[in-house]
Amino acid sequence: MSATSSTPPTWTGAGIMQSFVKLRPDSKLSQDTLEKWFYDIYLPTILQTGIVKAITSWKAASASYERQWMIVFEVDDLELVQYGNRKHVGGGLHEIPRTSDLFPTQGPVDEFVDFESRILERVEAFGGVGNMADDVDTIIYAAMQPAPGGETDLDAWYREEHNEQMSKEPGYKRTTRYTPLFQTRNVGKPGGLDFVAFHQFGEGHKVGTEVEPLDPMTEWTKRCMGACEAIDAAVYRREKTLRP
Numbered sequence: 001m002s003a004t005s006s007t008p009p010t011w012t013g014a015g016i017m018q019s020f021v022k023l024r025p026d027s028k029l030s031q032d033t034l035e036k037w038f039y040d041i042y043l044p045t046i047l048q049t050g051i052v053k054a055i056t057s058w059k060a061a062s063a064s065y066e067r068q069w070m071i072v073f074e075v076d077d078l079e080l081v082q083y084g085n086r087k088h089v090g091g092g093l094h095e096i097p098r099t100s101d102l103f104p105t106q107g108p109v110d111e112f113v114d115f116e117s118r119i120l121e122r123v124e125a126f127g128g129v130g131n132m133a134d135d136v137d138t139i140i141y142a143a144m145q146p147a148p149g150g151e152t153d154l155d156a157w158y159r160e161e162h163n164e165q166m167s168k169e170p171g172y173k174r175t176t177r178y179t180p181l182f183q184t185r186n187v188g189k190p191g192g193l194d195f196v197a198f199h200q201f202g203e204g205h206k207v208g209t210e211v212e213p214l215d216p217m218t219e220w221t222k223r224c225m226g227a228c229e230a231i232d233a234a235v236y237r238r239e240k241t242l243r244p
Contacts, residue, residue, distance in 0.1 A: 011078035011181055014129075015121040017052070018196075020067040022114045028104040029112035037102050037109070038071075039240065045096050046073070047244045051080040054133040054243050058236035061138075061209040065234045067116075070141070074131055078181070081119060116185035118192050120178035126163040127174030133241040136173055136200040138207050143193040145230040154195055157224045165214050171205025193230055207235055 021038075023031055043055050058070045075081055084092040098108040105111065132139065146154045163175050177197045183190040201207055211233040214221070225231065 008082075011082045011119075011121065013078060013121060014076050015078045015081075015119065015178060015181070016075060017073035017081065017117065017119050019071045019073075019115055019117045021069050021071065022067070024112060024114060027112040029109075033102050034109075034113065037100050039242070041100060041102075042096065042098070042109075043071075043242050046093065047242060049084065049092060049096075050244070051075065051077075051084060051093065052244075054131055054241060056133045056241045057239040058139065059239050061207075061235040061237055067234065070236060072132060074133065078119070078121060110186045114185070114187050116183070116190060116192070118183040118190075119181045120196055121181050122176055123179050124159065124163075124177040125174065126159075126177075127167060127172070130174055130200075132176075132198065132200055133243070135202045137203075137238045138171075138201040138205055139236050139238075140197075140199040140201075140207060140211055141232075141234050141236055142197045142199065142211070143232040144195040144197075144224075144228045145193040146195065146224075147227050147229050150224075150227050151194075153227070154224050157220055158195075158197070161218065161220055162214075165218075166199050169201070169206065169214075171201040171203060171207070173200040173202050175199050193232060209235055211235055 021034075023029065023034055038057075046052055047055065052073045052075055054074045056072050056074075058072065060068045060070075081093065098110065099106060100109075103109070103112070144154065158175075158177060166172060166175060175197055177195070179194060180192050180196070183192045185191075
């Protein structure tokens with residue numbers, strides 16, 4: 001399907017939906033009630049659509065990192081996210097109620113939280129394709145924004161050096177990399193970066209609470225890091241996984 005002024009290009013292949021959710025300091029909703037709604041009502045309803053194969057929530061390992069709670073929805077076919085069976089953008093996911101009798105008002109969850117959501121297409125699966133929900137309990141999340149013209153070098157750095165170097169770390173499982181197709185947030189403008197990687201680790205890993213540079217730090221690494229306009233990185237621990 002070609003892109004026109006009224007029809008967006010069709011998304012294809014595997015990817016993820018990624019959401020960062022934070023309860024507002026002045027919210028009338030408690031964190032316990034928010035999580036009960038997510039885990040018992042909202043996320044199971046998403047799974048019932050058949051669009052998502054697994055949903056995993058992650059908690060930042062460092063208490064100082066801004067985005068403490070991340071939810072990752074793993075998807076085999078992004079066209080279903082875009083259109084579903086309804087053949088319109090959103091795939092029907094936006095029709096799932098965001099209100100609840102659990103809330104202190106009749107308004108949607110957006111009244112109580114700040115959220116940022118992204119839909120990302122998978123561009124690389126180093127170490128083989130696998131589900132984060134299966135054998136991973138820790139991830140290093142790394143998002144980078146190269147300077148204009150630096151995209152090719154950054155992509156080559158991942159493919160030719162960094163992934164291989166990362167794979168030598170204890171407990172390493174795989175690296176999946178993504179590029180954003182869509183992003184939104186309910187307060188302010190979206191700030192997602194264009195190069196997104198999830199370095200995934202399981203039993204026996206040595207990943208601490210902060211993202212540390214690999215040793216040795218190569219000259220190529222120094223060049224790529226220095227050339228980026230922005231870098232956002234954090235360690236996350238798995239909290240809970242839901243499946244259909």
